[in-house]
Amino acid sequence: MWLKVDPRLNTPMYLQIVNGIKEQIARGIWQPGQRLLTVRELAADISVNYNTVAKAYQELERENVIELIQGRGTYVSVLTEIPNAIVRKGELREAIKKWFVEAHYLQLSKQDVFELFNEVLCEWCKSEEANRNEFGG
Amino acid sequence: MWLKVDPRLNTPMYLQIVNGIKEQIARGIWQPGQRLLTVRELAADISVNYNTVAKAYQELERENVIELIQGRGTYVSVLTEIPNAIVRKGELREAIKKWFVEAHYLQLSKQDVFELFNEVLCEWCKSEEANRNEFGG
Amino acid sequence: MWLKVDPRLNTPMYLQIVNGIKEQIARGIWQPGQRLLTVRELAADISVNYNTVAKAYQELERENVIELIQGRGTYVSVLTEIPNAIVRKGELREAIKKWFVEAHYLQLSKQDVFELFNEVLCEWCKSEEANRNEFGG
Amino acid sequence: MWLKVDPRLNTPMYLQIVNGIKEQIARGIWQPGQRLLTVRELAADISVNYNTVAKAYQELERENVIELIQGRGTYVSVLTEIPNAIVRKGELREAIKKWFVEAHYLQLSKQDVFELFNEVLCEWCKSEEANRNEFGG
DNA sequence: GTGGTCTAGACCACT
DNA sequence: GTGGTCTAGACCACG
Secondary structure: OOOOOOOOOOOOHHHHHHHHHHHHHHHOOOOOOOEOOOHHHHHHHOOOOHHHHHHHHHHHHHOOOEEEEOOOEEEEOOOOOOOOHHHHHHHHHHHHHHHHHHHHHOOOOHHHHHHHHHHHHHHHHHHHHHHHHHHHO | OOOOOOOOOOOOHHHHHHHHHHHHHHOOOOOOOOEOOOHHHHHHHOOOOHHHHHHHHHHHHHOOOEEEEOOOEEEEOOOOOOOOHHHHHHHHHHHHHHHHHHHHHOOOOHHHHHHHHHHHHHHHHHHHHHHHHHHHO | OOOOOOOOOOOOHHHHHHHHHHHHHHOOOOOOOOEOOOHHHHHHHOOOOHHHHHHHHHHHHHOOOEEEEOOOEEEEOOOOOOOOHHHHHHHHHHHHHHHHHHHHHOOOOHHHHHHHHHHHHHHHHHHHHHHHHHHHO | OOOOOOOOOOOOHHHHHHHHHHHHHHOOOOOOOOEOOOHHHHHHHOOOOHHHHHHHHHHHHHOOOEEEEOOOEEEEOOOOOOOOHHHHHHHHHHHHHHHHHHHHHOOOOHHHHHHHHHHHHHHHHHHHHHHHHHHHO
16 A cells, blocks of 8 residues: 655644545545555554554544444445535635635746646546546446 | 634644734735734734734744834735745645545535635635725725 | 753853754764654753743754654754755855954954864864764764 | 945844944954944934934944044044953854854855855955055055 | 643843 | 743643
């Protein structure tokens, strides 16, 4: 499982793991129902303390991203209901606003902003495509 | 000075102040060279300790957003050079990727994200316009 | 950890700590990657408040001299890139000019300044050597 | 009187004036016994408050650099005795040591350090020469 | 037990 | 009255 974590970053390691796994699932690298690495395996894989990975998995379960089943393992959830959808959409909005503030201080024009957005969008779509072909084909 | 800070949020209060002021300046509510509230005034205004505001102002100075002058007050900087431009542009890219991850869990399509992006962009442009008319007209 | 701070000096204590640690690292007393004293330990050691040391450490992190890691401790950075190299080299020049001014008022000749410079340089090289032998041998 | 002061710098304005005048005298731009600008003149010249210049002149008098004579004006002192010579020589030494620390973080070699020193030395000697010819010839 | 934040209140240097 | 520093002590999040 490819996943990079850096203890020196400001974001705590357990959140780096959370974000990393969420991103991989969102990209389609892990399909709903599929079995993930065990806590111990992942901990060994990325050279991180067992407790840190355990905390990350608990957080992922709290967000309904994965399901921890005693004695069986960890599985990617099947998306059904979306908890706190309105709150979270508001946060997304805030994040975008904050992003514009940063862009302003980098003296990016509206044009630049648009291009950056499109670039990342394209890159994302391609990786989704790739994973669809690999798993779904 | 309108500025809301919430001690219950995860982001520390001094950073909320930093972000709030950066946003106001980016929107043109405060013009370069203009004098901001004093540390004590702002602290009283938003019911926060003097030191917390001082820390926020020092962080803003570090980012070249404002200038703290002993015995005189605090002034909005004139934007000139942009330190760490490359690093920070990379962070902007990362931020966009995170939106897509979040959007996936909100079952928003790429289209939805794009519309949200445009919405915030429009709202931003309007507020910029408004401030330009007020100060520059 | 030998480090003297004097509250009576004009330079604030947190900066005395910053300078002291920078000097020790520059001399090779602390090697890259090595763990420093914790904030609380150093504070107790030099009889200074926790917050003062914390401020010093944060300033050192800002200058890429050390790395603060949540819940783990503080580590000496591995030197890589040098931010603001041009600006800071200019400051070095300014500093030398100030020596000559001061020397003039101490009625020291250019020759005297040069000798003083050499003296300090030699002393510096010796201490570097000593630390290299101790750690690298 | 050419003298640049910047309120945004960390060094207080009155000290910038002090240092500037000391440098000019050390370079020989002002000769011992010569009459300096009045406080009011200098204040007007460099667009600074009267009190700030007054404070600078008082500091200069305290250091025996100039002499304020009631109703007559301000004159460059004739260097005679050197107060605190030992202490100040120690401070100069400290300054040089601190300078090496900075140079280390800029990854300057001993060679670089030497060249920088020589460069500034040459530039200084030339300017001294120039002033000697102008005033002393 | 690590660093990070916040408060309350004091004192200092600068303009 | 401006910003800057320092203390003492508390609480939190992280590993």
